[in-house]
Amino acid sequence: MVTYPGSQDDRDALWALAALDAEAVPVWHDEHELPDLDAVVLPGGFSYGDYLRCGAIARFSPVTAAVCEFAAAGGLVLGICNGFQILCEAGLLPGALLRNESLRFVCRDVPVMVGRDDLPFTGRCSAGQRLVLPVKHGDGRYVPPADLDLAQVVLRYVDNPNGSVDGIAGICNAVGNVMGLMPHPEHAVDPLLGSDDGALLLASLVDAARDRVLAAI
Amino acid sequence: MRATVLVRPKPTILDPQGEAVGAALVHLGFEVQDARVGKVIDLEVEAADAAAAKAEVERMCEQLLANPLIESYEVEIVG
Numbered sequence: 001m002v003t004y005p006g007s008q009d010d011r012d013a014l015w016a017l018a019a020l021d022a023e024a025v026p027v028w029h030d031e032h033e034l035p036d037l038d039a040v041v042l043p044g045g046f047s048y049g050d051y052l053r054c055g056a057i058a059r060f061s062p063v064t065a066a067v068c069e070f071a072a073a074g075g076l077v078l079g080i081c082n083g084f085q086i087l088c089e090a091g092l093l094p095g096a097l098l099r100n101e102s103l104r105f106v107c108r109d110v111p112v113m114v115g116r117d118d119l120p121f122t123g124r125c126s127a128g129q130r131l132v133l134p135v136k137h138g139d140g141r142y143v144p145p146a147d148l149d150l151a152q153v154v155l156r157y158v159d160n161p162n163g164s165v166d167g168i169a170g171i172c173n174a175v176g177n178v179m180g181l182m183p184h185p186e187h188a189v190d191p192l193l194g195s196d197d198g199a200l201l202l203a204s205l206v207d208a209a210r211d212r213v214l215a216a217i
Numbered sequence: 218m219r220a221t222v223l224v225r226p227k228p229t230i231l232d233p234q235g236e237a238v239g240a241a242l243v244h245l246g247f248e249v250q251d252a253r254v255g256k257v258i259d260l261e262v263e264a265a266d267a268a269a270a271k272a273e274v275e276r277m278c279e280q281l282l283a284n285p286l287i288e289s290y291e292v293e294i295v296g
Contacts, residue, residue: 053284098287
């Protein structure tokens with residue numbers, strides 16, 4: 001779990017991952033090397049005050065270079081909200097996230113549809129499954145590049161809250177080891193908080209990371 | 218040498234901020250058909266001449282100041 005200056009949801013994500021029996025550790029943005037990890041999560045928030053463009057400055061943190069190397073070697077990387085914006089700015093995911101079409105900050109639970117269940121991030125889901133996850137962002141309108149392979153769309157909004165092209169809520173890279181999404185699975189891991197559907201995504205990641213460790217033994 | 222960078226949302230990109238500004242101007246009684254909102258970045262750079270400064274600032278635009286997927290940029294060397 002990487003913490004940038006201005007990250008906000010890092011502790012919630014650490015808590016959620018720990019609740020799912022993952023050994024989650026915080027990593028400060030200043031680190032040039034990652035510790036021995038099986039997966040990386042970039043949390044939500046407002047890294048570097050969202051200056052210039054959301055995620056544009058976090059791309060230059062030493063840890064982002066280490067995360068790019070980790071991803072290039074096939075490591076599992078999940079970016080949530082601002083983490084998604086950072087992955088796009090860093091070039092690990094295609095596209096960009098712009099101001100919501102309504103110009104309003106949206107903060108509510110929204111239904112999303114799972115596009116594919118063959119990813120390390122969706123193993124516990126099934127394609128076509130509907131998940132309820134909270135969104136809370138002002139800049140979540142996803143604009144894909146013209147050549148985006150639609151197979152890379154992992155999640156779509158049922159009712160588009162921000163004007164994203166094609167209702168896209170989450171995408172992965174071509175290989176499938178890097179994913180970004182605007183909704184917050186880490187805020188939806190307990191029914192007391194309205195939904196525990198987010199646990200399906202995070203637990204999928206934990207499963208996939210664990211399987212890789214066992215496969216390497 | 219001073220440079221001014223104008224960053225604009227590309228024509229194909231929806232600009233809700235521009236639409237809101239345009240609607241507000243119409244509300245004030247101005248006849249506005251279209252409004253787009255971008256940003257201005259003023260820079261002070263070291264360069265041998267204006268051409269070199271422009272080339273340098275254009276590299277800055279490509280690498281950071283503009284996101285080529287969604288934004289276009291224009292560089293003016295002020296002198």
